[in-house]
Amino acid sequence: MDRTERLLRACRGEPVDRPPVWLMRQAGRYLPEYRRLREGISFLDMCRDVDRAVEVSLQPLQLVGTEAVIFFSDIFTPILGTGVGLDFSPGPVVAEPIRSAEQVAELRIDDPRESVPFVFEILRRLRGELEPQRVPLLGFAGAPFTLAAYLVEGKGSRHFSTLKRMLHREPEVLRALLARLTDLTVDYLNAQIEAGAQAVQLFDTWAGLLSREEYREWALPAHREIAARLDRAAAPLILYVNDGAHVVEEMLEAGPDVISLDWRVDLADAARRAGSRASVQGNLDPCALQARPEVIAAAVQRMAQEAEPARGHILNLGHGILPDTPVEGVRAFIDAARQLGSQ
Amino acid sequence: MDRTERLLRACRGEPVDRPPVWLMRQAGRYLPEYRRLREGISFLDMCRDVDRAVEVSLQPLQLVGTEAVIFFSDIFTPILGTGVGLDFSPGPVVAEPIRSAEQVAELRIDDPRESVPFVFEILRRLRGELEPQRVPLLGFAGAPFTLAAYLVEGKGSRHFSTLKRMLHREPEVLRALLARLTDLTVDYLNAQIEAGAQAVQLFDTWAGLLSREEYREWALPAHREIAARLDRAAAPLILYVNDGAHVVEEMLEAGPDVISLDWRVDLADAARRAGSRASVQGNLDPCALQARPEVIAAAVQRMAQEAEPARGHILNLGHGILPDTPVEGVRAFIDAARQLGSQ
Numbered sequence: 001m002d003r004t005e006r007l008l009r010a011c012r013g014e015p016v017d018r019p020p021v022w023l024m025r026q027a028g029r030y031l032p033e034y035r036r037l038r039e040g041i042s043f044l045d046m047c048r049d050v051d052r053a054v055e056v057s058l059q060p061l062q063l064v065g066t067e068a069v070i071f072f073s074d075i076f077t078p079i080l081g082t083g084v085g086l087d088f089s090p091g092p093v094v095a096e097p098i099r100s101a102e103q104v105a106e107l108r109i110d111d112p113r114e115s116v117p118f119v120f121e122i123l124r125r126l127r128g129e130l131e132p133q134r135v136p137l138l139g140f141a142g143a144p145f146t147l148a149a150y151l152v153e154g155k156g157s158r159h160f161s162t163l164k165r166m167l168h169r170e171p172e173v174l175r176a177l178l179a180r181l182t183d184l185t186v187d188y189l190n191a192q193i194e195a196g197a198q199a200v201q202l203f204d205t206w207a208g209l210l211s212r213e214e215y216r217e218w219a220l221p222a223h224r225e226i227a228a229r230l231d232r233a234a235a236p237l238i239l240y241v242n243d244g245a246h247v248v249e250e251m252l253e254a255g256p257d258v259i260s261l262d263w264r265v266d267l268a269d270a271a272r273r274a275g276s277r278a279s280v281q282g283n284l285d286p287c288a289l290q291a292r293p294e295v296i297a298a299a300v301q302r303m304a305q306e307a308e309p310a311r312g313h314i315l316n317l318g319h320g321i322l323p324d325t326p327v328e329g330v331r332a333f334i335d336a337a338r339q340l341g342s343q
Numbered sequence: 344m345d346r347t348e349r350l351l352r353a354c355r356g357e358p359v360d361r362p363p364v365w366l367m368r369q370a371g372r373y374l375p376e377y378r379r380l381r382e383g384i385s386f387l388d389m390c391r392d393v394d395r396a397v398e399v400s401l402q403p404l405q406l407v408g409t410e411a412v413i414f415f416s417d418i419f420t421p422i423l424g425t426g427v428g429l430d431f432s433p434g435p436v437v438a439e440p441i442r443s444a445e446q447v448a449e450l451r452i453d454d455p456r457e458s459v460p461f462v463f464e465i466l467r468r469l470r471g472e473l474e475p476q477r478v479p480l481l482g483f484a485g486a487p488f489t490l491a492a493y494l495v496e497g498k499g500s501r502h503f504s505t506l507k508r509m510l511h512r513e514p515e516v517l518r519a520l521l522a523r524l525t526d527l528t529v530d531y532l533n534a535q536i537e538a539g540a541q542a543v544q545l546f547d548t549w550a551g552l553l554s555r556e557e558y559r560e561w562a563l564p565a566h567r568e569i570a571a572r573l574d575r576a577a578a579p580l581i582l583y584v585n586d587g588a589h590v591v592e593e594m595l596e597a598g599p600d601v602i603s604l605d606w607r608v609d610l611a612d613a614a615r616r617a618g619s620r621a622s623v624q625g626n627l628d629p630c631a632l633q634a635r636p637e638v639i640a641a642a643v644q645r646m647a648q649e650a651e652p653a654r655g656h657i658l659n660l661g662h663g664i665l666p667d668t669p670v671e672g673v674r675a676f677i678d679a680a681r682q683l684g685s686q
Contacts, residue, residue: 161665164630168638211606211628211661246607247590263554264589285554287507295511318554322504 025320081115089107139197264316351668418485425459606661
């Protein structure tokens with residue numbers, strides 16, 4: 001079974017020889033080779049530099065043996081085309097945060113193929129490289145709630161209280177913003193699929209700040225709409241919600257092919273709930289890659305067992321790899337996943 | 344039924360006429376009167392200034408009508424007596440983070456009555472003020488894991504990856520640190536009870552960053568030990584875990600009188616689990632105090648209903664009040680709680 005087949009079958013709940021493995025933020029600062037390529041260039045320029053973006057996307061395949069490639073970019077990349085002034089330091093910083101209906105209306109939601117063409121060039125190049133090796137290519141996007149969180153708050157925040165004030169005081173402004181961002185995200189992901197992405201992951205980094213009831217009102221509808229409007233026959237959809245232990249049921253209700261779980265979610269319980277409805281992805285704490293290789297291997301084996309009640313399982317972390325992660329920890333994780341097939 | 348009786352009975356699951364109400368961080372920057380008293384004085388000096396600390400502790404009683412008083416201080420106050428260099432900006436910043444067994448051994452764990460005597464003077468003064476009005480006085484402390492998190496990391500952090508590296512690589516150092524902090528916390532809370540605190544709340548702000556399995560190893564044992572060693576006949580124990588939707592069962596296993604819930608925890612589900620084992624406290628999102636008064640009132644009514652399966656309920660937020668909270672929102676919350684009795 002080749003790597004592309006294994007990943008796509010696992011996403012769709014078809015039989016596989018063992019769970020495939022990749023890691024969120026696998027192309028990142030923990031790799032010395034990545035840090036070298038990033039030297040003297042801003043994060044934003046790196047995302048737009050097709051040659052470098054292709055190169056760093058491929059690094060984890062060569063350096064640590066991950067079994068899928070996700071293209072190097074940021075969840076905020078499609079926002080570059082909307083006319084919003086943006087910087088990264090290191091998270092997105094919005095020059096003029098969106099606080100009014102007028103600003104929402106002024107957002108340019110153009111065809112991403114024209115507004116951020118480099119993304120699709122990167123994907124086409126990567127697919128060309130990966131197809132002969134039978135390694136699957138993943139696309140991704142930020143979910144509308146998370147994009148809105150940064151656009152309204154202006155930057156990352158512990159409580160996102162400006163965003164939540166809008167939610168309580170001007171819900172119609174936030175609703176309009178989410179509607180526009182949902183259209184953008186659908187176009188952006190479908191264009192990625194057209195350019196060669198074989199599965200796509202939707203990242204909702206901040207929806208876990210919502211209570212369950214608010215999540216149903218403010219995050220779930222966009223997930224559902226995106227799930228319905230994507231070309232799912234061409235690429236399965238993976239839904240990741242950070243800090244979402246309280247909304248696993250709602251993640252399933254959105255109807256993705258795979259739910260990708262934070263490390264705080266009880267994997268065995270989530271797998272039982274998912275059952276035949278969805279596959280599960282995850283969910284080791286990225287900090288656990290600091291442990292000894294045999295401890296990491298035991299965690300991988302335990303996750304594989306706990307995920308069994310779900311129709312499929314993709315081994316991954318519960319959050320992106322952190323910069324201070326030892327490369328040997330990442331290798332131990334991937335090696336342990338590969339060993340599963342031979343037991 | 345007076346306020347002291349109502350709160351203490353609710354903690355212990357005895358019949359009450361309606362749920363009592365107070366709010367985490369009710370003495371805080373959202374109050375203009377608080378901001379005036381804080382002008383030109385550092386947070387640390389404010390905690391040590393008995394007159395001012397007493398005055399701000401009493402402000403919410405007079406200004407918004409809360410039904411319990413928690414003494415003004417910080418979870419890091421007892422650390423002032425350990426010899427660790429500390430500053431607040433605004434969270435705790437540790438001059439020399441603890442990274443070795445030697446540093447753990449050097450911590451001075453003296454009798455808090457001698458190392459931070461002002462705390463008990465504040466409590467005695469407050470109890471003297473409140474007893475005639477029959478308003479209950481609450482003490483509090485940070486849980487050992489949360490204190491250790493700051494002491495090891497050096498300051499607040501999104502992932503606390505230095506702390507987690509210690510957990511994986513030098514577990515015996517972290518275990519020794521937690522043991523010493525557990526002794527300190529027990530002494531500190533028992534001394535508060537002796538000085539007049541009628542119930543005490545243990546805050547575990549960062550234990551929610553742990554997976555369920557790690558929580559059982561690194562947070563639960565200290566909770567259990569504190570629960571066992573406190574003078575519970577004199578003061579019931581309330582246990583709060585921030586972002587702990589995945590560890591409600593473990594919170595109950597620690598054996599506190601009350602579990603205090605983050606806004607992301609499904610209150611109805613937690614109340615069912617708690618049943619006759621514990622009362623529940625919470626759990627409105629503090630950001631929801633931005634909503635219109637009638638929306639806040641409806642949320643209070645819903646929480647009271649959802650909490651019914653538990654043996655008792657204390658109305659509160661799911662996190663401390665945020666600085667940008669409108670005072671009228673806080674009043675609406677408390678007024679709605681008081682209305683519950685008359686329906």
